[in-house]
Amino acid sequence: MAIKLCVSLYSFQEDYYIGKRDLESCIAAVGRHGLGAEGVEVLFEQMPLPSMRENDRVISDKDLEMWKEWLKEHGLKAQSYGADVFTTMYSNRHLTKKESIKITMADIKMAAQLGFAVYRTGIFRKEDVEILAACLPLAEELGIQIATEIHTPRGIHTWWTQDWLEVILRTGSKAAGFVPDMAIFTKGMSLSAKKRFIREGANPDILEKIDEAYRARSPLSVEDVKKMGGNNVDCSVVNRLNFFIYDDPQWLLEVLPYSKHIHGKFFEMTEVDGVDTEPAIDYENVIKVLVENNWDGFISSEYEGQRDYFDQGCDIYMDPVDQVRRHHRMIRHLEAKAKENLKVR
Amino acid sequence: MNERYMIGEEGVKCYKREDNTIAYEFGVRVPYYMGVPLSQINRFEVYIDGVQVNPENIRLIMKTGEEFKLSEIITVSSYFWEYGEKLRTVILCNEEMPKGKHRLEVAVGIEVIYMPKSSYSKAYLDFEV
Numbered sequence: 001m002a003i004k005l006c007v008s009l010y011s012f013q014e015d016y017y018i019g020k021r022d023l024e025s026c027i028a029a030v031g032r033h034g035l036g037a038e039g040v041e042v043l044f045e046q047m048p049l050p051s052m053r054e055n056d057r058v059i060s061d062k063d064l065e066m067w068k069e070w071l072k073e074h075g076l077k078a079q080s081y082g083a084d085v086f087t088t089m090y091s092n093r094h095l096t097k098k099e100s101i102k103i104t105m106a107d108i109k110m111a112a113q114l115g116f117a118v119y120r121t122g123i124f125r126k127e128d129v130e131i132l133a134a135c136l137p138l139a140e141e142l143g144i145q146i147a148t149e150i151h152t153p154r155g156i157h158t159w160w161t162q163d164w165l166e167v168i169l170r171t172g173s174k175a176a177g178f179v180p181d182m183a184i185f186t187k188g189m190s191l192s193a194k195k196r197f198i199r200e201g202a203n204p205d206i207l208e209k210i211d212e213a214y215r216a217r218s219p220l221s222v223e224d225v226k227k228m229g230g231n232n233v234d235c236s237v238v239n240r241l242n243f244f245i246y247d248d249p250q251w252l253l254e255v256l257p258y259s260k261h262i263h264g265k266f267f268e269m270t271e272v273d274g275v276d277t278e279p280a281i282d283y284e285n286v287i288k289v290l291v292e293n294n295w296d297g298f299i300s301s302e303y304e305g306q307r308d309y310f311d312q313g314c315d316i317y318m319d320p321v322d323q324v325r326r327h328h329r330m331i332r333h334l335e336a337k338a339k340e341n342l343k344v345r
Numbered sequence: 346m347n348e349r350y351m352i353g354e355e356g357v358k359c360y361k362r363e364d365n366t367i368a369y370e371f372g373v374r375v376p377y378y379m380g381v382p383l384s385q386i387n388r389f390e391v392y393i394d395g396v397q398v399n400p401e402n403i404r405l406i407m408k409t410g411e412e413f414k415l416s417e418i419i420t421v422s423s424y425f426w427e428y429g430e431k432l433r434t435v436i437l438c439n440e441e442m443p444k445g446k447h448r449l450e451v452a453v454g455i456e457v458i459y460m461p462k463s464s465y466s467k468a469y470l471d472f473e474v
Contacts, residue, residue: 016429017347017374018429045380045428046378046380048380087458088456088458090419090422090456094458124458124459125458309349310346310348310349311348311349312349312468
């Protein structure tokens with residue numbers, strides 16, 4: 001059994017945003033002529049096919065044909081369709097439950113038509129659980145899984161996950177599942193965030209102390225940082241880092257039976273002793289859990305650290321293809337290491 | 346969010362419209378990670394040299410050529426401001442700005458369920474008339 005590799009096109013958001021790549025070019029970068037991933041994840045609200053906007057969530061035959069051609073040409077499986085529960089289409093009111101169900105169902109139909117295995121969405125409010133549960137019969141009929149993302153700061157042992165787990169267990173629906181996001185296993189400050197905080201005026205020594213304390217699972221408070229002589233930026237870093245959580249990787253076992261897709265969130269790759277590493281996230285222990293439990297789903301690389309360079313005046317550009325390549329290498333390395341350890345045992 | 350890229354790198358273009366009003370046009374990229382319908386915008390402010398431009402004098406022009414006033418966008422749910430699109434933004438004036446250096450600032454808020462109502466992004470661009 002092996003973990004399968006996927007790439008979320010979210011990783012290439014900067015190139016798309018500034019017009020360096022279009023949707024097809026992003027897909028090409030992921031497929032057999034590029035990174036060689038097996039699966040692709042697309043957030044069409046970020047990178048839409050033309051007819052999605054022209055026809056109000058009805059995809060044209062022309063776009064459908066083009067999409068299938070792209071997948072064939074680049075040897076990719078449509079793995080995850082990124083979406084959210086539609087709530088804030090208008091700035092002055094939330095959509096009603098009925099409106100949200102209608103639009104989510106139209107979206108699920110489109111995702112299934114495009115051949116996606118997973119409809120990745122999220123739960124923010126209690127009513128989102130009801131909205132998604134109401135869509136389950138349709139998802140079953142279409143053979144697609146509605147998977148809610150387990151995303152920091154809402155970890156495995158919070159109602160955001162537990163209420164959906166209750167729906168999964170109560171309905172026994174195979175169409176309901178999860179997408180655990182790796183940032184729920186954040187063990188420390190990312191390299192990209194650290195550099196951003198320094199550009200904003202943080203004191204590098206104090207940043208190190210904040211990071212060390214977080215890594216030791218005894219995070220500093222704003223008061224602690226003030227006592228060290230920290231400035232306003234240093235104090236804000238405490239709150240920004242505490243947005244992240246560290247769930248015990250063993251807790252994954254509670255949701256793994258319902259997860260066929262994992263968001264391989266990462267911020268910035270580096271090398272430690274010549275080995276590709278993401279120092280902010282505990283990939284090693286998570287992959288160990290996946291290997292020990294013969295999990296053979298997809299890890300979808302989701303590069304997010306570029307956003308730390310989106311501040312006014314910054315001119316640093318990180319090559320997202322290179323970042324994802326290094327992330328894939330890290331996953332394969334940790335997978336091989338975990339398999340080796342199993343043999344030794 | 347996205348301040349680095351929010352204001353289009355082409356800068357500010359000045360021209361006369363058919364009705365002889367003077368237009369200052371620039372592009373604005375959405376400060377979010379997805380495209381949004383115009384109805385999802387909860388703040389759109391433009392400042393020149395620190396002074397807010399009267400919202401009634403601002404127009405947003407879609408890729409298809411349709412033009413909207415800020416007071417109208419609350420109902421515009423089928424026209425999207427796509428991720429990466431430099432939304433054509435126009436300030437209408439009766440007279441030209443004084444020659445010399447100016448600073449354009451744009452503040453935009455998008456209504457998102459998990460973001461505080463008051464959150465927005467503000468970017469600037471220095472330009473010369």
